[in-house]
Amino acid sequence: MANLADLKIGEKGEIVGFTDELLSLKLLEMGCLPGTEVVLTHLAPFGDPIAIRVSGSYTLSMRREEAETMLIKRT
Amino acid sequence: MSKTPKIALIGNPNAGKSSLFNSLTGLNQKTGNFPGVTMEKHTGIWELEPKRSVEILDLPGIYSIYPKSIDEELVINILGDPKHPDFPDMAIVVADASNLKRNLLLFSQVRDLGIPTVLALNMIDVAENEGYVINSIKLARELNVEVAEVNAKKGIGLNGLKLSVIKTLQNRFASNDALPLPVSDEVIQEVQANFGEAEMYRSLLWLMEHDRMKMFSIQQRETLDAIKSKHHFSSKKYQSEETVKRYEQITEVVDRCVINLNRQWDAVPVKTWTDRLDKFFLHPVGGYVFFLAILFVMFQAVFTWATYPMDLIDGGVATLNDWLKGVLPDSALTALLTDGLIAGIGGVLIFIPQIAFLFLFISLLEETGYMSRVMFIMDKLMRRFGLNGKSVVPLISGVACAVPAIMSTRSIGSWKDRLITILVTPLMSCSARLPIYTVLIALVVPEKNTLFGLFNLQGVALFGLYLLGFFMALVSAWVMKVILQAKEKSYFIMELPTYKAPRFKHVAITIFNSVNAFVFEAGKIIVAISIVLWVLASYGPGDEIAQSEAKIRLANPTLQGVELQNKISADKLEHSFAGHFGHFVEPAIRPLGYDWKIGIALITSFAAREVFVGTMSTIYSMGGEVDDANATIKNRMRAEINPATGKPMYDAALGFSLLIFYAFAMQCMSTLATTYRETKSWKYPLIQFSYMTALAYLSAFAVYQWLS
Ligand SMILES: Nc1nc2c(ncn2[C@@H]2O[C@H](COP(=O)(O)OP(=O)(O)OP(=O)(O)O)[C@@H](O)[C@H]2O)c(=O)[nH]1
Numbered sequence: 173m174a175n176l177a178d179l180k181i182g183e184k185g186e187i188v189g190f191t192d193e194l195l196s197l198k199l200l201e202m203g204c205l206p207g208t209e210v211v212l213t214h215l216a217p218f219g220d221p222i223a224i225r226v227s228g229s230y231t232l233s234m235r236r237e238e239a240e241t242m243l244i245k246r247t
Numbered sequence: 248m249s250k251t252p253k254i255a256l257i258g259n260p261n262a263g264k265s266s267l268f269n270s271l272t273g274l275n276q277k278t279g280n281f282p283g284v285t286m287e288k289h290t291g292i293w294e295l296e297p298k299r300s301v302e303i304l305d306l307p308g309i310y311s312i313y314p315k316s317i318d319e320e321l322v323i324n325i326l327g328d329p330k331h332p333d334f335p336d337m338a339i340v341v342a343d344a345s346n347l348k349r350n351l352l353l354f355s356q357v358r359d360l361g362i363p364t365v366l367a368l369n370m371i372d373v374a375e376n377e378g379y380v381i382n383s384i385k386l387a388r389e390l391n392v393e394v395a396e397v398n399a400k401k402g403i404g405l406n407g408l409k410l411s412v413i414k415t416l417q418n419r420f421a422s423n424d425a426l427p428l429p430v431s432d433e434v435i436q437e438v439q440a441n442f443g444e445a446e447m448y449r450s451l452l453w454l455m456e457h458d459r460m461k462m463f464s465i466q467q468r469e470t471l472d473a474i475k476s477k478h479h480f481s482s483k484k485y486q487s488e489e490t491v492k493r494y495e496q497i498t499e500v501v502d503r504c505v506i507n508l509n510r511q512w513d514a515v516p517v518k519t520w521t522d523r524l525d526k527f528f529l530h531p532v533g534g535y536v537f538f539l540a541i542l543f544v545m546f547q548a549v550f551t552w553a554t555y556p557m558d559l560i561d562g563g564v565a566t567l568n569d570w571l572k573g574v575l576p577d578s579a580l581t582a583l584l585t586d587g588l589i590a591g592i593g594g595v596l597i598f599i600p601q602i603a604f605l606f607l608f609i610s611l612l613e614e615t616g617y618m619s620r621v622m623f624i625m626d627k628l629m630r631r632f633g634l635n636g637k638s639v640v641p642l643i644s645g646v647a648c649a650v651p652a653i654m655s656t657r658s659i660g661s662w663k664d665r666l667i668t669i670l671v672t673p674l675m676s677c678s679a680r681l682p683i684y685t686v687l688i689a690l691v692v693p694e695k696n697t698l699f700g701l702f703n704l705q706g707v708a709l710f711g712l713y714l715l716g717f718f719m720a721l722v723s724a725w726v727m728k729v730i731l732q733a734k735e736k737s738y739f740i741m742e743l744p745t746y747k748a749p750r751f752k753h754v755a756i757t758i759f760n761s762v763n764a765f766v767f768e769a770g771k772i773i774v775a776i777s778i779v780l781w782v783l784a785s786y787g788p789g790d791e792i793a794q795s796e797a798k799i800r801l802a803n804p805t806l807q808g809v810e811l812q813n814k815i816s817a818d819k820l821e822h823s824f825a826g827h828f829g830h831f832v833e834p835a836i837r838p839l840g841y842d843w844k845i846g847i848a849l850i851t852s853f854a855a856r857e858v859f860v861g862t863m864s865t866i867y868s869m870g871g872e873v874d875d876a877n878a879t880i881k882n883r884m885r886a887e888i889n890p891a892t893g894k895p896m897y898d899a900a901l902g903f904s905l906l907i908f909y910a911f912a913m914q915c916m917s918t919l920a921t922t923y924r925e926t927k928s929w930k931y932p933l934i935q936f937s938y939m940t941a942l943a944y945l946s947a948f949a950v951y952q953w954l955s
């Protein structure tokens with residue numbers, strides 16, 4: 173299954189689940205719920221951290237290892 | 248008369264709580280366009296109607312009532328405990344209207360805690376720009392609260408908010424349609440049986456977060472833990488279910504009340520200013536180049552542009568002193584006034600232009616939203632050294648002052664990252680070091696030279712010192728990371744806010760307040776120490792000073808006039824109390840190239856480094872040339888001769904050795920006190936003091952030996 177870190181800039185995905193319970197709590201309250209559309213918008217130098225647009229409403233940054241815990245379905 | 252009602256401002260980080268607080272109370276709380284500006288509670292008075300005021304409480308931002316860092320913990324300790332002295336009578340939930348769903352999560356939680364609530368839809372201008380049309384009347388009906396649209400930055404919509412607050416205060420209306428919580432009633436009932444009647448949701452909060460709440464004793468915590476294990480209650484599982492459930496409900500409400508015109512007909516999202524700017528600022532290579540360029544311009548400005556007003560102030564003070572010396576009788580009191588007091592005050596005033604430039608740049612970085620971009624592009628680098636992207640804020644604001652900088656570490660979730668950041672932040676060159684750098688650089692770095700004819704060499708040297716401080720902070724952080732070996736997980740899940748135009752009035756006020764604080768806070772210490780020092784340098788043990796003149800005359804029978812006077816005053820200084828102190832420490836600092844006069848300055852700047860320049864000017868005015876017109880501290884130090892070599896005392900070796908010493912040394916009691924307060928242990932200020940002093944001593948030693 174693909175995770176958020178697999179996306180390239182401009183690619184879209186839909187969140188399907190999480191692999192880390194503690195991180196998922198933080199991501200959930202930031203509005204990253206299963207079913208939400210995310211777009212990868214920026215990569216920091218050396219590809220880490222990354223920034224995504226969450227359901228078209230705001231930009232969220234996270235580290236690559238954190239993005240790897242977010243499972244997505246490419247759309 | 249009932250007591251003044253208390254209203255807490257609750258909301259997501261960067262939603263505009265402090266801006267609203269400022270608009271309501273007329274005060275000037277710090278605001279900034281990145282999450283995590285406010286770290287402590289602040290109170291102010293808002294006049295609702297004539298003779299009817301309420302107390303407003305500004306708090307750090309939170310995303311939910313389940314805290315993830317220390318600043319967030321503070322809010323939960325207040326909201327969760329009805330007996331807390333700051334427990335509010337009602338709350339204004341400040342929501343960013345351009346990101347309503349996420350902001351309403353917290354709103355629904357606060358409402359369910361049973362606190363009467365008004366919803367303030369802030370950033371209504373931003374929401375409009377992004378194409379949102381919000382039906383707030385419908386929203387109010389659906390959520391069953393008063394809703395007010397405001398623009399906290401411009402102070403628009405405050406009357407509507409006032410009305411909502413008055414209505415809510417009158418009805419003391421707390422919504423009772425608490426969400427059907429995904430938890431069995433028995434668990435809640437058992438908490439209530441043990442801890443008294445309370446809203447269901449509050450009881451649940453106690454059950455889940457008691458470890459972070461100060462209201463509970465150890466036994467009570469054990470009771471709560473026992474309830475949890477008896478019912479196999481998993482906080483994490485519950486919290487995740489609750490969040491999903493709340494979002495489901497919120498999405499339904501928002502879909503009924505809000506439409507986005509930009510997304511209605513057009514699948515292609517409109518390119519905003521923020522997107523365009525980020526293409527540039529977050530570019531993998533260009534991003535770094537731009538950041539360095541900004542810093543470079545900043546230090547050029549501090550050093551070159553500021554010189555014109557500085558020269559004016561310097562000249563003014565010198566003129567005043569000369570005039571006073573002319574009209575006042577030649578006495579010890581006049582000397583104290585001119586060489587002690589006025590020279591000391593002048594030594595503070597002269598740095599106003601530089602401090603103002605420094606704060607101008609920092610405040611622009613914070614207000615525009617660029618600061619969070621710096622966190623983003625620096626996180627990877629910082630992590631290598633045991634820090635965190637969020638450490639960028641303390642490190643950059645450490646350039647102004649380490650005390651607020653250390654407090655701003657509270658938003659860093661991981662304790663290890665936070666501790667390391669606290670320990671290394673004072674290595675960043677703060678504004679109190681600026682005067683020292685300025686004076687010493689002027690002595691040892693030639694002014695005219697320009698690199699490629701473009702840059703002022705002194706400005707480059709100053710930039711170099713700041714970079715050196717930053718570099719040393721990274722290296723020290725890395726060493727601490729290796730020593731601490733903590734495997735604690737840190738994360739960097741952070742909102743990147745949209746860019747916002749800075750408000751020039753706000754920037755101006757920030758600069759004014761900072762300059763004010765510098766002049767009065769630092770000024771007080773400098774003047775006090777100048778006076779004490781003047782006394783210590785004028786009197787000595789026994790009759791050593793009284794005999795000075797006779798002794799010198801006897802030893803140098805041929806000397807006359809000014810030269811004789813100079814020799815005598817130098818000898819007097821040497822035999823004063825201050826001179827004795829200086830001689831006492833001299834053996835320890837000899838290897839760094841310092842003599843007893845610098846020793847005196849090191850002693851006085853032990854508790855506050857900003858007194859260095861004042862001390863030097865007092866010492867050199869007392870022990871040196873008498874009646875030297877236009878005798879600024881710079882000229883006096885330049886004229887100082889090393890008795891051992893007969894060459895100027897302040898050569899490159901000594902100058903750079905001193906510069907390095909002051910760059911690394913921990914000479915600030917306030918910073919140590921802040922470290923103590925933030926770490927709650929004497930161990931860490933002690934570590935901080937020792938490693939920085941050792942670093943300063945060894946580096947200064949190496950530099951002196953290498954250059955001389
Ligand atoms: N355009 C616009 N900007 C606003 C408005 N209200 C606040 N701002 C800006 O938003 C940024 C954040 O404001 P703050 O008041 O510092 O936010 P806060 O909620 O106190 O943030 P924290 O203390 O970090 O939790 C600042 O740059 C403000 O100038 C508004 O209504 N419209």
Ligand SMILES: [Mg+2]
Binds near residue numbers: 265277284306307
């Ligand atoms: Mg604030």
